[in-house]
Amino acid sequence: MAEAMEELRPVPRERAILESFFTQLGMFSFDRAKDYVEKEKDGSSKAAGPTWAPLLAALAHLAAAEKAYHHMTFLGQKMGGQSFFSRKDSIRTIYASLHNELRKVMTSGRHGQPGSASYLEDLLSHLSEQLCHFAQARTEMADLYEKMHSLGGQKSVNSEELVCTLEAVLHKYSSKFHHPILGRVEEGFQTEVDVVTQLLRCQAQVSEWRFLPALLSLHGATSKLAAWGQLFQRQKETRKHLFGGQSQKAVQPPHLYAWLQRFQAALLAKFSFYFHEALSRQAATAADMRALTARAAPDYHGKICSFIRKHDASNVSLVFDNRGSESFQGHGYHHPHSYREAPKGVEQFPAVVSLPSGERPLTHWPNVIMMMGDRAAELNAPDKVVHFYDDKVLSTYYLTRPEPHFTLVVIFDGRKSEKDAHIAGFLQEISGSLRNSKPFSSLKPGSKG
Numbered sequence: 001m002a003e004a005m006e007e008l009r010p011v012p013r014e015r016a017i018l019e020s021f022f023t024q025l026g027m028f029s030f031d032r033a034k035d036y037v038e039k040e041k042d043g044s045s046k047a048a049g050p051t052w053a054p055l056l057a058a059l060a061h062l063a064a065a066e067k068a069y070h071h072m073t074f075l076g077q078k079m080g081g082q083s084f085f086s087r088k089d090s091i092r093t094i095y096a097s098l099h100n101e102l103r104k105v106m107t108s109g110r111h112g113q114p115g116s117a118s119y120l121e122d123l124l125s126h127l128s129e130q131l132c133h134f135a136q137a138r139t140e141m142a143d144l145y146e147k148m149h150s151l152g153g154q155k156s157v158n159s160e161e162l163v164c165t166l167e168a169v170l171h172k173y174s175s176k177f178h179h180p181i182l183g184r185v186e187e188g189f190q191t192e193v194d195v196v197t198q199l200l201r202c203q204a205q206v207s208e209w210r211f212l213p214a215l216l217s218l219h220g221a222t223s224k225l226a227a228w229g230q231l232f233q234r235q236k237e238t239r240k241h242l243f244g245g246q247s248q249k250a251v252q253p254p255h256l257y258a259w260l261q262r263f264q265a266a267l268l269a270k271f272s273f274y275f276h277e278a279l280s281r282q283a284a285t286a287a288d289m290r291a292l293t294a295r296a297a298p299d300y301h302g303k304i305c306s307f308i309r310k311h312d313a314s315n316v317s318l319v320f321d322n323r324g325s326e327s328f329q330g331h332g333y334h335h336p337h338s339y340r341e342a343p344k345g346v347e348q349f350p351a352v353v354s355l356p357s358g359e360r361p362l363t364h365w366p367n368v369i370m371m372m373g374d375r376a377a378e379l380n381a382p383d384k385v386v387h388f389y390d391d392k393v394l395s396t397y398y399l400t401r402p403e404p405h406f407t408l409v410v411i412f413d414g415r416k417s418e419k420d421a422h423i424a425g426f427l428q429e430i431s432g433s434l435r436n437s438k439p440f441s442s443l444k445p446g447s448k449g
Contacts, residue, residue, distance in 0.1 A: 014052065014120055018127070018181050021059055026184025027231050028254055030067035034060050051108045051124045058101040062131070065094045069138055070254035075149050075444040091142040099135040102128040126179065133176035134185060140169050141193070145443055152441030155382045156403050159204040166197045195224050195260055202267050203436060207403055209320050209352065211275050218271055221264055228257065255445050263439045265297055270436055273300035274318070276353050298433055304355050307426055314395070315361045315411040318352040319368060322405070352406070361411060364395065368409050371399055379407060383428050387418035400427045402434035 017040050024033035041056035068074055074091035106128035108121075144165055151157045170193045177186050198221035205214035232253045253261075272279060272293050283289035293301045304316050349369050351360035367390055372379065375386050379401040386399040396416040401407050408431055410423060432438065441447050 015123075015181070021063075022181060022184050025063060025066060026188050028070060028257075030063050030070070034063035034067075037063070049121050049124075051105050051121055051128075054101070054108070055105045055124050055128060058098060058105060058128070058131075061094075061098050061101065062135075065091070065098055065135075065138070067254075068094065069142060070256045072145065072255045072259070072443055072445055074142060075146060092139050095135040095139045095142070099132050102132045102135065106132065127181060130177040130179055130182060133173055134182070134189070137169065137173040137176070137189060140172075144169070148440045149443040150440075152437055152439075152443075152447075154437055155380075155435065157203070157437050157440065159200040159207070162200050163197055163204065166193055166200070169193060170197070191224055191228050192256075195221050195228070198224070199260070199263055199267060202271070206267065206271055206274055207405065209274060209322070209405070211278055214271060214275075218264075218267060222268075225257075225260060225264060229253065229261075232257075259439070259443055262442065266433075266436055266439050269296035269298055269300060270434060272296050273434075274352055276301055277358075300430065300434070301353070301355075303430065304353075308356050311423065312412075313410055314413050315354060315356075315364070315409075317354040317360055317368070317409045317411075319349050319372065319407045319409060320352045320405055321349055321372065321407070323348050363393065364397075364411055367393070367395075367397065368399075368407075371397060372407050375399070380404075383432065385424045385427050389415055398423055398427055400431045402431040406434070408434075 017037070021033050021037050024036065037056045037059045041053050041060070044053050044056065068091060074094075106125045108125075144162065148162065170190075173189070177189075198217045202214050202217035202221065205217060273296075276289075276293070279292075280286070280289045283292065290302070293299050307313065308316060346365055346369060349365070349372070354360045367388075371386065371388055375388075378384050378386050379399060384400065386397075388397045388399075389395070390397070394414060396412040396414065398410040398412075398416075399407055408427060410427065416423065
């Protein structure tokens with residue numbers, strides 16, 4: 001009720017300034033938003049009240065903090081520095097300073113003298129309080145990105161643990177900055193957390209070979225990213241040329257958005273490979289399916305087919321170890337209430353993908369399963385390629401494990417050297433890419449991932 005009354009109170013100019021600022025902030029126009037409030041601060045009069053100018057100063061710092069946050073320039077930096085916004089300041093220091101500024105505005109507004117400007121003081125105090133929560137939410141998200149960045153070199157990433165952290169952040173702050181003036185800020189925060197959550201959840205679901213949940217998570221993240229991206233398509237940046245004239249071009253998205261796009265593309269490629277058989281049923285022909293997977297980056301199916309042709313491999317399979325998985329039912333979608341007896345024996349090790357024929361090589365499967373068990377310790381080591389030659393079937397096996405439940409196997413007819421660098425290099429490349437931890441390394445601008 002109080003907020004409804006607040007909506008009716010006549011604060012046209014100051015409110016218009018605030019709404020314009022947060023609209024620009026919501027559209028990632030950080031420099032423009034900062035310049036705008038700094039200009040307003042310089043031209044503000046004392047009639048606006050004692051908290052107006054301090055709030056505008058805090059909003060200028062908020063715009064600078066948001067720019068650093070979205071461009072991820074804080075990753076890998078250490079705490080220190082004396083200025084409010086030196087490059088040596090950590091993002092935690094920046095938002096902590098902003099939080100203190102906003103608290104002063106909030107307190108000042110509450111203790112203001114009754115008078116004609118008291119309605120404005122109340123509004124600014126209320127907004128400052130909600131922005132304090134926003135600064136805390138940003139700090140917690142920045143901590144999460146720091147943690148994700150540190151996971152880039154690990155063999156496996158516990159995506160479910162990260163999802164739990166994100167859900168806790170969303171639950172904690174979901175209604176903390178809800179004022180209509182902060183609508184763009186709240187919407188952007190919600191979208192960002194939702195997209196990151198759904199992508200990480202998809203990562204965990206693909207790694208458990210759960211088709212429908214992974215598909216829904218990936219679709220949800222893709223849809224929200226596309227809607228978010230329209231903000232950039234609507235904006236044009238005008239550039240004046242040295243010798244007269246001007247041109248317009250689309251505003252470039254910040255690093256965080258571009259990184260989320262790359263992470264989504266990596267997950268789409270992995271999803272397309274792990275669920276190739278189920279997805280291929282929806283394509284009219286094998287050629288249509290090849291054309292679709294060729295768009296993925298990387299195209300795992302195409303790379304493996306090319307490797308088989310080049311090196312004359314007998315078979316390349318991705319094997320899923322479903323032991324201990326109570327929900328396993330096989331390729332593709334299954335009705336949640338359908339019953340299937342738990343697999344036993346070799347059926348506990350289905351081929352997720354088996355190329356070139358599409359069928360796993362049955363005569364070799366007992367050997368593959370035996371090696372997966374006997375040499376588990378080696379396979380669990382990062383980037384380890386296990387070699388085995390069986391003189392009974394006159395075949396050579398190479399195995400590597402991209403993640404805990406999946407093993408990539410290459411089979412050759414005849415004897416192949418354990419030290420064949422081309423084969424080992426190919427397996428390490430595919431395995432490292434399927435692990436999908438490299439995108440975390442590329443969170444930091446300028447990093448390769």
